[in-house]
Amino acid sequence: MSALPNRDRRAERREATRREIVDAAWDIAGDDGLENVTLRAVAERVGMRSPSLYTHFESKNAIYDAMFGQAWSDYLATIEDLDGELPAAPRKALLFMLMTFVDFATANLPRFQLMNQRVVADFTPTEASYAPSVRVMDLFRERMRTIGIPRAEDVDLCAALVGGLVDAQFANDPGGNRYLKQLPRVLDMFADDIGLPGPTLRRIR
Amino acid sequence: MSALPNRDRRAERREATRREIVDAAWDIAGDDGLENVTLRAVAERVGMRSPSLYTHFESKNAIYDAMFGQAWSDYLATIEDLDGELPAAPRKALLFMLMTFVDFATANLPRFQLMNQRVVADFTPTEASYAPSVRVMDLFRERMRTIGIPRAEDVDLCAALVGGLVDAQFANDPGGNRYLKQLPRVLDMFADDIGLPGPTLRRIR
DNA sequence: GTCTATACACCGATAGAC
């Protein structure tokens, strides 16, 4: 009788190829923009013909889907790593959390567009790829509760306000700091509104 | 010697055809989404073959450009009409202005996407089409100054915060009211922060 | 299983006849 191998080398190779393809897609997105990720360009970069990509992904949107899931997984890992570093003071913790989000968002434009904006027209993430983003939101809500912000309404609002800053930054002052520099002020406004204790996050004007 | 006609019938006809084309593009955008506005679809709706559109517009993006300019012109007209209606109380005037924006934005999704988001990948508005949006912002700044909000920093922030609400509404609760219902609250937060006088815009919690 | 060759239907855009 034959011994069962304890590793599936074929599956490993397949997974490695999928990673290669997704990496190539990220490279192209970084160089030429997210909308210029074409199957032919991806294929050329990994040394295939474009139809061969269908062996590994069932469609172009499936590649976007893998990128979407990877991006949110990376962000989830980033904020999970921060677990012990959260300041004890509520307002400082709030600023720390949302600065982490802003830093991650601004570090990579095509990644941000894929994660948070609708630049790829047809694309809707699958449930599997959506899962890490759900876990991110769960963790965010949990930490907000820990800080002293338990109401869903308040968490929604906080996320929307910071999202507005990031969007305005990309749209009206790309590469600059005109909007994002007001993050401490926005969080102070928000903290004041919900009566969160602690010293102000910005200098008094 | 020949008399000069006081109307250029040819130019009038040309302008009418351009309008027909733009109207057809809006119809398609409303029915099938902004990204499904193809030259063939537009041509079919106006009873032409697609290459004939190039007689009236130099490219597909030129059609988007005309739509962009028209949308901002419409919004400019909307807020200019409101000139006498602005409440005297600063906070009420603030709410009135931004509710007008939110109403206009939510009334027509493809229009909002074209005006404020980057859903058409290649498209950048020409200077001419951009002009009405500049006039809108100038008028907004002027009215904010009248209300008692002269600082550019504050105007930027107010616009970004409300933009964040609208974006979050479309992205996370389309057709609902979860984010937009918090508009009075956001404006109160903002008004409190800059020390704008007047009674609160929302009930005390 | 993995990849290639070929083809299809669609896109925006152009050339040239009428």
Next chain:
DNA sequence: GTCTATCGGTGTATAGAC
């Protein structure tokens, strides 16, 4: 000013070589 014909591009499908 509008047409037909066509170009190079796209995502996608499938037959078949290895």
